Amino acid sequence: MNAIRVRGLQKAYKGHQAVAGVDLDIARGEVFAVLGPNGAGKTTSVEILEGHRDRDAGEVSVLGTDPAKAGREWRAKLGIVLQSATDAANLTVREAVHHYAKYYADPRDPEEVIDLVGLTEKAKSRGGTLSGGQRRRLDVALGIIGRPELMFLDEPTTGFDPEARRQFWNLIKRLAAEGTTILLTTHYLDEAEALADRVAVLAGGRVVAEGTPQTLGGRAHADAAVRWLSDRGYQEIRTSEPTKTIAELSRHGELAELTVTRPSLEDVYLELIA
Amino acid sequence: MTTATLPGTLSLGLSRGATELREFFRQKENLIFTVSLPALLMLLLGTVYVKEPAAAQMFAASMIGAGIISTSFVGLGMSVVADREDGTLKRLRGTPMPFTSYFIGKIILVFVSSLVEAVLLMVVAVLRFDVELPSTAGKWLTFGWVFALGVISCSLIGVALSSIAKSTRSAAGVLNLPYIVLQFLSGVFIMQMALPESLRTVGSFFPLKWVCQGFRSVFALNDDYAVMEAAGSWELGKIALVLGAWTIVGLVLVSRTFKWSNTSR
Numbered sequence: 285m286n287a288i289r290v291r292g293l294q295k296a297y298k299g300h301q302a303v304a305g306v307d308l309d310i311a312r313g314e315v316f317a318v319l320g321p322n323g324a325g326k327t328t329s330v331e332i333l334e335g336h337r338d339r340d341a342g343e344v345s346v347l348g349t350d351p352a353k354a355g356r357e358w359r360a361k362l363g364i365v366l367q368s369a370t371d372a373a374n375l376t377v378r379e380a381v382h383h384y385a386k387y388y389a390d391p392r393d394p395e396e397v398i399d400l401v402g403l404t405e406k407a408k409s410r411g412g413t414l415s416g417g418q419r420r421r422l423d424v425a426l427g428i429i430g431r432p433e434l435m436f437l438d439e440p441t442t443g444f445d446p447e448a449r450r451q452f453w454n455l456i457k458r459l460a461a462e463g464t465t466i467l468l469t470t471h472y473l474d475e476a477e478a479l480a481d482r483v484a485v486l487a488g489g490r491v492v493a494e495g496t497p498q499t500l501g502g503r504a505h506a507d508a509a510v511r512w513l514s515d516r517g518y519q520e521i522r523t524s525e526p527t528k529t530i531a532e533l534s535r536h537g538e539l540a541e542l543t544v545t546r547p548s549l550e551d552v553y554l555e556l557i558a
Numbered sequence: 559m560t561t562a563t564l565p566g567t568l569s570l571g572l573s574r575g576a577t578e579l580r581e582f583f584r585q586k587e588n589l590i591f592t593v594s595l596p597a598l599l600m601l602l603l604g605t606v607y608v609k610e611p612a613a614a615q616m617f618a619a620s621m622i623g624a625g626i627i628s629t630s631f632v633g634l635g636m637s638v639v640a641d642r643e644d645g646t647l648k649r650l651r652g653t654p655m656p657f658t659s660y661f662i663g664k665i666i667l668v669f670v671s672s673l674v675e676a677v678l679l680m681v682v683a684v685l686r687f688d689v690e691l692p693s694t695a696g697k698w699l700t701f702g703w704v705f706a707l708g709v710i711s712c713s714l715i716g717v718a719l720s721s722i723a724k725s726t727r728s729a730a731g732v733l734n735l736p737y738i739v740l741q742f743l744s745g746v747f748i749m750q751m752a753l754p755e756s757l758r759t760v761g762s763f764f765p766l767k768w769v770c771q772g773f774r775s776v777f778a779l780n781d782d783y784a785v786m787e788a789a790g791s792w793e794l795g796k797i798a799l800v801l802g803a804w805t806i807v808g809l810v811l812v813s814r815t816f817k818w819s820n821t822s823r
């Protein structure tokens with residue numbers, strides 16, 4: 285059974301169709317990224333799966349349960365990192381993590397979790413005094429404290445510096461290696477490429493493409509650009525058979541600065557959401 | 559797969575209560591406005607109003623009544639709106655913590671903050687205005703149940719009303735307006751006898767009048783002072799009835815209207 289199965293999901297706000305028929309299948313143990321520009325409907329979709337918002341139409345099954353009808357046992361299996369939260373402003377990191385650990389039957393060790401998200405030095409600071417990136421790590425700590433089977437992360441690294449982002453990626457890889465199913469939304473392509481087994485691109489409330497980061501939008505089969513430097517400057521040939529092209533070209537001698545490139549994930553993505 | 563059972567609703571409620579108290583007492587604005595304001599008002603207004611011991615007794619009783627409505631109705635209502643605004647409620651909704659535990663935590667918060675507020679008020683009343691505290695166990699028993707029913711009913715109504723407010727800013731208005739108006743209609747600042755019949759009737763639909771009347775029965779130097787009440791008696795049975803009814807109304811409203819976030823629909 286898939287961890288998540290969605291068919292024909294729809295949601296409108298006062299006449300504005302935010303989600304317009306989304307289908308998703310996410311296998312257990314998979315890391316799945318939903319990519320999309322602001323306003324694409326990522327948060328709306330994810331929050332419906334989390335049980336935070338009602339839907340207008342469609343079938344949704346998350347860990348075998350309809351989120352709209354789910355209870356305590358179901359919530360105990362989820363880890364949720366919301367897009368924005370400013371709660372626990374007057375609790376220290378340590379107090380918050382220890383408190384949330386009490387909600388679960390078999391929580392992780394709170395001190396280990398604080399360490400895992402890199403907040404050991406801030407353990408005695410109150411939530412309200414943390415920087416943006418530190419605050420997100422607290423959110424992640426509270427999301428993983430219950431040993432979730434399925435994690436939702438809504439734009440978890442927005443506002444991170446590059447080093448914090450790398451650390452965060454390592455944490456996600458570690459959770460994935462432990463078998464956690466992960467659904468994350470992002471608008472960073474490198475993040476999707478680094479973490480996700482599969483990616484869906486959401487635009488205007490619809491899934492416009494789905495696949496592995498390597499094959500998304502026909503990327504693997506797209507024409508390659510063969511580029512080299514000749515006496516007359518840079519030359520470029522677009523071809524579906526770059527190997528053959530290079531073989532022919534190289535009969536005349538060495539090709540200076542030879543490169544073969546396919547569209548980057550970014551090229552494909554920008555094309556898709558245009 | 560975890561097969562272990564989830565923690566009990568009551569123990570989680572107690573743990574919520576401890577966390578609520580910790581967060582509450584760390585915020586200066588709560589200490590100043592919610593907990594100390596009634597004592598401060600007593601100090602200021604008392605100096606104007608109180609000319610004789612009997613009046614001091616009555617005024618202190620009414621201020622205690624008004625004070626616990628401030629901590630329960632306004633204070634708790636505001637704290638739920640704040641929980642909705644800063645995402646506390648949404649986060650809790652994503653955990654296996656039951657709603658009842660959240661509510662137990664809030665009730666603990668409101669009982670403790672109301673008690674601190676009432677004690678502060680009584681200290682000011684005794685030290686500054688020579689108010690005599692009730693001397694019999696029976697009076698304290700009445701104090702106890704009026705306090706408990708008043709706090710619970712007004713907490714529930716405050717939480718129910720909090721669903722109307724979209725932000726803490728609008729909640730301040732939504733909650734303070736009825737509170738201030740009712741103080742005038744319920745015999746806190748103006749004796750009920752001095753009000754026109756129609757306004758007295760309006761006031762008698764709401765808990766504040768009954769809570770204050772209950773406390774006046776406790777603090778009155780003797781039962782002769784009951785003649786100063788609108789009905790000419792303390793009406794303890796009716797107090798219990800009205801507050802009990804509001805508790806039920808509050809429970810129904812909360813269970814029907816409670817929202818975990820502003821975007822859940």
Ligand SMILES: Nc1ncnc2c1ncn2[C@@H]1O[C@H](COP(=O)(O)OP(=O)(O)O)[C@@H](O)[C@H]1O
Pocket residue numbers: 297302320321322323324325326327328329820821
């Ligand atoms: N609670 C809401 N009320 C009204 N409109 C909303 C609400 N939430 C989102 N929207 C609108 O729905 C669309 C999708 O929003 P959202 O799901 O937040 O997208 P994303 O997370 O991809 O940026 C946007 O146009 C947004 O303005």
Ligand SMILES: [Mg+2]
Pocket residue numbers: 326327328367438439
């Ligand atoms: Mg979003």
